[in-house]
Amino acid sequence: MLENSLFMILIILVINITYVSFFTIRMILTLKGYRYAAAFLSTIEVVIYVIGLGLVLDNLNEIQNLVAYAAGYGIGVVVGMKIEEKLALGxxxxxxxxxxxxxxxxxxxxxxxxxxxxxxxxxxxxxxxxxxxxxxxxxxxxxxxxxxxxxxxxxxxxxxxxxxxxxxxxxxxxxxxxxxxxx
Structure with missing residues (x-):
């Protein structure tokens, strides 16, 4: 049971870090005028978002999943900014x-x-x-x-x-x- 709980936390964390990183990059691409790249990235972003949110909502009684979701969001913002820094668009x-x-x-x-x-x-x-x-x-x-x-x-x-x-x-x-x- 504990292994499944830790595995679920890890999956939710990774999914949300990935989702928010994509979100951050997509917003920057949109602001810089890369319409088609932003649209393509948003398609992938939404799929990741729905999977991650679905996992949390299906297990809403497990507070650690919500904490992992929130932590993944915060870490994802930082990761997305670092990726954009490396891309240095514009x-x-x-x-x-x-x-x-x-x-x-x-x-x-x-x-x-x-x-x-x-x-x-x-x-x-x-x-x-x-x-x-x-x-x-x-x-x-x-x-x-x-x-x-x-x-x-x-x-x-x-x-x-x-x-x-x-x-x-x-x-x-x-x-x-x-x-x-x-x-």
């Missing part, structure tokens, strides 16, 4: 302001394949270089590291770019020129 725009007017940073970033628009800016303490950099999210951390290596005092802000149109950079990304940016 693009980000990074605004960088360097302390001094610096032409080397934009040049070095362009040589690595990043799309960089730069202009001279003025801050409280003098001239600055302001840059706007567009990059796939999967290269985000490599970009931050590269900027910090060149200018450890750079001011960096990033946000998600939802729509991209035109420019030389889009063509270069499609050709895979930015692939060596991770190095």
């Amino acid at each position: 693009y980000i725009t990074v605004n960088v302001i360097t302390k001094e007017y610096n032409r080397n940073l934009p040049k070095e970033l362009r040589e690595k394949g990043y799309g960089v628009t730069t202009w001279k800016a003025e801050g409280l303490e003098g001239d600055r270089t302001s840059m706007q950099i567009l990059t796939p999210r999967k290269y985000e951390l490599a970009l931050y590291a590269r900027i910090k290596d060149i200018d450890p005092t750079a001011f960096i802000i990033s946000y998600e770019a939802k729509t991209i149109h035109g420019g030389f950079w889009v063509k270069n990304v499609k050709r895979g020129k930015l692939q060596d940016a991770k190095e």
Whole structure:
């Protein structure tokens, strides 16, 4: 009896972790505009959900099943977020302001394949270089590291770019020129 109870708890936990991970990924795919992938994933998600919920409802008198269901839900949120982090879908725009007017940073970033628009800016303490950099999210951390290596005092802000149109950079990304940016 105890073995069946532990087995049921484990199954409910795994099912709910899987379901909620799929749910989290599907929501992110939906928000990023991957309609068909999100629709396909939701089909699998619903099947998993119905199986897991059915197991809990069929054994509602066993409180440990409900606890396993709730714990699986919480763990599934974290797992889904970690998976999305690894997928790193979409693009980000990074605004960088360097302390001094610096032409080397934009040049070095362009040589690595990043799309960089730069202009001279003025801050409280003098001239600055302001840059706007567009990059796939999967290269985000490599970009931050590269900027910090060149200018450890750079001011960096990033946000998600939802729509991209035109420019030389889009063509270069499609050709895979930015692939060596991770190095």
